[in-house]
Amino acid sequence: MPVLYQKLFAADAMRAAFAIATAGGLIFAADQAQAVDCVNKPSQGWVETANDPPAADERAIIKLIHLYNWALDKHDSAMLVDLFSSSVFYELCNAAGEQLTQKNGEGQLQGYLNDYFDEFDVYKSQPRHIESNTLLHAVDANTVQGKTTVVVTLQHSDIETPVLDYTGVLRTEFEKLANVWRFSKMTLIVDGPQLTLRAR
Incomplete structure (x- = not known):
């Protein structure tokens, strides 16, 4: 086999192994998800109108989103501390509306993300989470959807x-606790009808 093809084959094999390893926790969940609908369905309206929160709250929430994505990029568990409410709800869904995974509570969600951080470190792959087009809707003084x-x-x-x-959409709900904004609900809906997950 020519050297070029050997390198390409080895690279493909490594990436395939990485995809399998990092998706390992989702294979069973994806099989089960065929019968489980996403709680926050893609077809469900979400932030159809934006009732802007006060400027100070908006800045705090946008910063919270930035911190979350930087934590994912840096594989840094310490950066996740205090980003979520204790009862945070998280789900991952595909475009078909199937729920691929669900986590309830801060401990479960942090454990889920930590497992993936470990895989990125092992396989020396660097994700970048690029966010844009954020819309926020103030439900009340202590609740904002985004x-x-x-x-x-x-x-x-x-x-x-x-x-x-x-690519996808992150649907969020934020709760103000002791004057600090935190994620209380998170639904990540990827644009593809199927998913082999490598990053979040």
């Missing part, structure tokens, strides 16, 4: 340029 477009790329150590992992 939606954000996300684009995620992966930079593997053996290739020159990053590859697209997925």
Whole structure:
């Protein structure tokens, strides 16, 4: 086999192993998800109108979203501390409206993310979470709903340029607790009808 093809084959094999390893926790969930609908369904309206929260609250919430994405990029568990309410609800869904995973409570969600951080460190891949088009809707003084477009790329150590992992929408609800905004509900809906997850 020519050297070029050997390198390409090895690179493909490594990335396939990485995808399988990092998706391992979702394979069973994806099988089960065929019969489980997303709680926050893609077809369900979400932040159809934006009743802007006060400027100070908006800045705090936008910063919270930024901190969350930086924590994902840096694989940094410490950065996740105090970002979520104790009863935070998280779900991952595909465009078909199937729920691929669900986590209830801060402990479950942090454990779920920590498992993926470990895999990124092992396989030396760098994700980048690019967020845009955030809209916020103030439900009341202590509750805000939001939606954000996300684009995620992966930079593997053996290739020159990053590859697209997925695009999607992060639907959120924020709760103000002791004058501090935290995530209380998170639904990540990827644009594809199927998903092999490599980043979040």
